[in-house]
Amino acid sequence: MIRHLSLFTGYELKKSFSNPVWPLFGIIQPVLYLLMFAPLLKSMTRGGSTVEALQLFTPAAMMMIAVFGSLFSGFGLIGELRNGSVERYAVSPAWRPAIVLGRVTRDMVTLVVQAILVVVVAWLMGLRIGIAALLLMLLLMAATGLFASSLSQGLALAVRDENGMSQTLNLFMLPVMLLAGLFIPIAFAPHWMQVVAKINPLYYAVEAGRALFTGNLSAVEIPIAFALFIVLAAITTAWSVRSLRRVAG
Known part of the structure; x- marks a missing residue:
């Protein structure tokens, strides 16, 4: 099981980094947000720093x-469903869940590399964070990324069409981003948005991250965020593996 998972993970990582342009774009985007958007929030902070x-x-x-x-x-x-690669993997002696879990593990490795780069850039800009808080933040990112990646694999297996999948994701992306307070803290939003935001799991993850970065390790949002995304990651991972088994027969 572990051997098959490591083989599929290595294969997916090799594919991802065989063309370094796309991973580079994935890294550059959040760094650009950090460099260009973070200074705009200075007027919203108490000290304006x-x-x-x-x-x-x-x-x-x-x-x-x-x-x-x-x-x-x-x-x-x-794309691999369309060209028959998934079916070929499924009839091989490999452990079937590794076909999906290898992709999910690849996404975890990639996002940790991207996160470390973002933290380094923020550190160069003057931010400081404790080791314990940083490790907790990376663990929360892993749980959140596991949920998102498993959800993506499950949607791909269910929809099997790029247009349908992109429309589904785009429908929910903007409201989820705004109600999580990704760009502007939800405390600055109208009251009705603050109320609705409480049903958005990503809101708790963002608030937990902000608490960690300010050194408030006792914030109630931290255990709530971990609990939510561990449960959601377990549900979506089970769904994506079950969907793969259904596709593979």
């Missing part, structure tokens, strides 16, 4: 990587 703005936006940028970077990973699976 760059460090406070970075404490607001850096965890949001990391969650943006975890969710929206992983959500689009299923498009490659649709």
